[in-house]
Amino acid sequence: MLDKVPAASLTLDDVIAAHERIAPYVHRTPVLTSSYLNELTGAELFFKCENFQKAGAFKVRGACNAVFGLSDEMAKRGVATHSSGNHALSLSYAAGRRGIPCHVVMPRTAPEAKKAAVRGYGGQITECEPSTTSREAVFAEVEARTGAEFVHPYNDPRVICGQATCSRELLDQVAGLDAVIAPIGGGGMVSGTCLTLSNIAPEMEIYAAEPEQADDAYRSFKAGHIIADDAPETIADGLKVPLKDNTWHFVSNHVTDILTASEEEIIDAMKLTWQRMKIVIEASCAVPLATILKNPEVFRGKRVGVIITGGNVDMNKLPWIEG
Structure with a gap:
């Protein structure tokens, strides 16, 4: 049973099998670009839009x-x-x-x-x-x-293999990427990205983006062991959970760096995406763009895949509208 398999033993064949298994039930989501955001960041950004996915999210x-x-x-x-x-x-x-x-x-x-x-x-x-x-x-x-x-939300090899199909599609859709960045909470998407890229494009940089107010993955990465917060508070509600053993394996072995953004920076990036790309994304999905804007020297001149993880927003509680 794949759910009992250690994360370290997952292979590209497991990802390919997952892709074939889920194909009838998911979308092959589009990749969008923005000349404005490219000029603003100094990078070529390619947004893999899982906000258009079935159920509104990569999960x-x-x-x-x-x-x-x-x-x-x-x-x-x-x-x-x-x-x-x-x-x-x-x-x-x-x-x-x-x-x-x-x-x-x-x-x-x-x-x-x-x-x-x-x-x-x-x-x-x-x-x-x-x-x-x-x-x-x-x-x-x-x-x-x-x-x-x-079925654990992220610390399940079956789930990690499913999430890995997103970056596999991205590599098919965009040639010559230098890096990929995705949000990190428990690490399911980042782990799947690591699983795919370490097998297909091991030279590619993998970045994870996290809220400053829920930065346990960042602190874990710097400390070399899992540090878990119990109940962090952040506008990025999908990124509040801690790493677990299976996702830590991928993060600790394959992630280039973890970057963080403040609540204000996350909200600004979310609003900017709505305004300039005309697409609905959650606050959690805005964290990668927020960290790119905050750290332009890391990404300048590079072709960067940005995974937008979901678009399930409570329209009655938009973070830039008071009350």
């Missing part, structure tokens, strides 16, 4: 790989997870496509738009307090009650 890739990789016997019991939003609605989407139950533990503070999407896809929500401790304790109760298969 549907990993969720579909996990759900459609289950045996019929395992699938009968359904799936379960804990998530602040995008993995929850993505797993609900995947379970709905297979016709099996999905149980989700979500923080009570999660955006209402994401809760509504989970319910719309048929997911059953149990709420918890907004901390890793509460999330994992409540989930243990749900898992024991339902007997459902646990």
Whole structure:
């Protein structure tokens, strides 16, 4: 079973198998560019737009790989997870496509738009307090009650292989990239990016972008071991969770550097993307652009793939509108 396989033993063949498995259920998302943002940053930026993905986020890739990789016997019991939003609605989407139950533990503070999407896809929500401790304790109760298969939001090899298909597509769509940057919370997308690039383009730089107010991955990277925060506060709600053993393997071995941005810088980058690219992105997705704008010397003159991870925004709570 792939969920029991150590992250270090995952291969490009696992990524290729995942790509074939999920193809009927996900979009091959477009890559967009902006001459304005290129001029502003001094780099050539290529935005891989997972905000146009099924369920509105890249996490549907990993969720579909996990759900459609289950045996019929395992699938009968359904799936379960804990998530602040995008993995929850993505797993609900995947379970709905297979016709099996999905149980989700979500923080009570999660955006209402994401809760509504989970319910719309048929997911059953149990709420918890907004901390890793509460999330994992409540989930243990749900898992024991339902007997459902646990699909971790990011520390699951099946999920990492699914997320790896995003950067594989990006390499097919854009030639000659020097670097790729993605947001980091628990590290599922960054790990998938590392898995793909270390096998196909090992010379390529891999950057992770993180909020200053939830910078445990940055501090872990500098310290050489996992440092976990329990309940950080940031506008980037999808990036509050800590690294785990499988994602730490990829981050510690393959990431070039982790860059951080302030809350104001994240909001400014989110607003700039809406204004200039005319696309809806979440605050979490704006962190890479915020760090590029903050560190132009790192990216100037380079061709950079920027993974926009999702577009599930609560329109009633836009961060630049007071009240």
